[in-house]
Amino acid sequence: MTSQNVQGATDGTAGNGGGICAGRVAVVTGAGRGLGRAHARALAAEGARVVVNDLGVGLDGAGGSAGPAQEVVDEIVAAGGEAVAHGGDIATTDGAASLVTAALDAFGRLDILVNNAGFLRDKMLVNLDEESWDAVMRVHLKGHFLALKHAGAHWRAEAKAGRMPQARVINTSSGAGLLGSVGQGNYTAAKAGILGLTLVAAAELGRYGVQVNAIAPAARTRMTETVFADAMAASGDGGFDAMAPENVSPLVVWLASGASGGVSGRVFEAEAGRITVMEGWRPGPGADKGARWTPAEAGEAALRLLAAAEPPQPVYGAQ
Template sequence: MTGLCTGRVAAVTGAGRGLGRAHALALAAEGAKVVVNDLGVGRDGTGGAAGPAQRVVDEIRALGGEAVAHGGDIATAEGAASLVATALETYGRLDTLVNNAGFLRDRMLVNLGEDAWDAVVRVHLKGHFLPLSHAAAHWRAEAKAGRMPEARVVNTSSGAGLLGSVGQGNYSAAKAGILGLTLVAAAELARYGVQVNAIAPAARTRMTEHTFAETMAVPQDGGFDAMAPGNVSPLVVWLGSAASAGVTGRVFESEGGRITVMEGWRPGPTIDKGARWTPAEAGAAALKLIAEAEPPLPVYGAR
């Protein structure tokens, strides 16, 4: 390892398993001191145990790194505040925040209840906003005190947030919201030395193994495991390090050995009449524009 994150302190939410665990281990391997957050809940967000976070801490320490467990609910103001406080009280600083926590409650829209909607949006979207808000308040105070941070935030969206995913209206909406939050935070926090980016990872985790069972299988021939969560972590480590200076407000897809920088909504073909349209005229114009535009990529799971 190169020590890319030596001297930095990173907090990773949802780090007890899957992608979060891989990120925490990778950050520690590059020299970061890591706050490992996890509630220890099931795939659907129910239950809870302190074990997963502490096991990752034990793994990091066994490899010679430094880490501390945090079991707070980062989708509450108290839990998010205590995440930042744990980093400051244990290590005296916070440099990198990796927002990763989440779970699924998949339903087709006609069967998607309000509780399932609220629960997923709460953990994914609110669970990004609150840690980001509390970390940003700390970094702003540091900047105003003359100690300009080299702070980094890595948010976790999804292909479902970019394209939509059948049966995941709640998850897709939350992940799309994270993209909007990322863009706003990058613009607002730059003056305080904070860079904010997002990833849309694809990997084998508890959240994906049932939805994409066929494509998530472990290769039996000992070859490259394209769906291993650790494949995504090198990009997260780099984005979370000082080496990523100047990169902010970007979204990256990461899967296996592939990294793609995503190009978001931007104007396509346009017509300006210079006056109000009639409905029939507006429809004709819309059809003309659609014919000239690039076709959208398909929604995951659509037929």
């Protein structure tokens, strides 16, 4: 379901005026709450017109309501911006395709895709049922893929028609996708898959004027409120809230803007006032016998190499 009733300013205020995303159109999935809401508001504050996608489901993906997406639209409009609500399921072909249609129908273009939608079904592996595995994979990994596929197809068509885009995709992974997280096998696998998808998409879509990056945010949202329940930041006289979702959004806005030209296929951690460029799998110590190893020789070589290698970072929640 797509709302074609564009709401907001038409007089050169936040939606059309200044800011590093002025004149650009953004789609943000899962934008009714938490990080997505913060991103949508921050993009609008920097001049973007925004399609606010959200199904309004519960933390486990159950239920649904148009309320959260419309509330964010109302907040953007109240601040002088332009936005439209979108209630399509981005983990379906029709729902993901309608994201592009919503942007084109409402604003005449699409420049930015922020993939953010997701929910949790946490259990230890031996207790994790197949339905919970499939549900989390569907919303996180399939949802990223389908939205990226349809936006990418639009931008490819634009490039082939001689209208080279300056498009940006920001995918959402997590520390679980980078390091693993005990009790979150499904979520970890989905978020790790998003990192691989980001690298492939950046390589494939670059020729069409599309940059694709990923963030691994840490912030207080519905999915992390128990983890960060006691985390208060309080650095500085201003009472800085280190876990506020709004701390992550400035990096997203910059990545979504023309100012980030040349940055693609990268992964950033963002938490509080810290931004870190993550460096993924790359060759460490190696050995080449020049012939086939015996099992004993392979084991001896592996132990020598492990002794020379950097130790891995611990999995979240590991004892």
